[in-house]
Amino acid sequence: MKQSWKHLVLMALMLTSAAMAAVMRPTGSLADDRAPIDLEAMVPTQFGEWREQTSVPVQIVDPEMQQTIDAIYTQVLTRTYMHASGYRVMLSIAYGKAQTDNLQLHLPEVCYPAQGFKLERIEKVPLTLGSDTITARRMQTHLGQRFEPVTYWTVVGDHITAGGLDKKLTELRYGLRGRIPDGMLVRVSSIDRDTAKAHGMQALFANALVGAIDPAVRSRFAGLHGVQP
Secondary structure (H helix, E strand, O other): OHHHHHHHHHHHHHHHHHHHHHHHOOOEEHHHHOOOOOHHHHOOOEEOOEEEOOOOOOOOOOOOOHHHHHHHOOEEEEEEEEEOOOOEEEEEEEEEOOOOOOOOOOOHHHHHHHOOOEEEEEEEEEEEEOOEEEEEEEEEEEEOOEEOOEEEEEEEOOEEEOOHHHHHHHHHHHHHOOEEOOEEEEEEEOOOOOHHHHHHHHHHHHHHHHHHOOOOOHHHHHOOOOOOO
């Protein structure tokens, strides 16, 4: 009798776990509930003291090989901008409609070394975007004589994620609501041996860029602040 009771309890637990897994499994895409992303249209080509630079081609390091990019991301935007002072920065924005285990944002600290760059340093830093401060990451990289400091941040749904665990927890919160969130990686880099200067100019650029994006869609690029998913 005691053995049968244990079997019944075990079976009940297994059925409960299976039911919870089915209920908690996301069934809809957050992106389908919102206006579609159009990076070309949403990201202005000029704002403040910055203008898109099209006459002087500058190599922009892609996050992955083109085939992988096409499989992971729904859209990728790459541009070079020049400041009124003549300083250039490279912008890369990668957007993925669904953040699942098979479709995840590929982070620069993985992609740069995969292309031969040496990663000297990476750190989390506060980054001012308008009236808010987000958590971004800064990197020092180089490939031969090409020194390329990088600043980037990631957005899942409408929320900045500060790292792998934070990103997973954010995805889980959306999943508990039955939604698969979309994701965006915004990366700004410069070809510059002076890392401090590069990161300073990148911060100025990022602040101006986000401020120039339509407020109706700004949270898709810089997150909602003070609100849990």
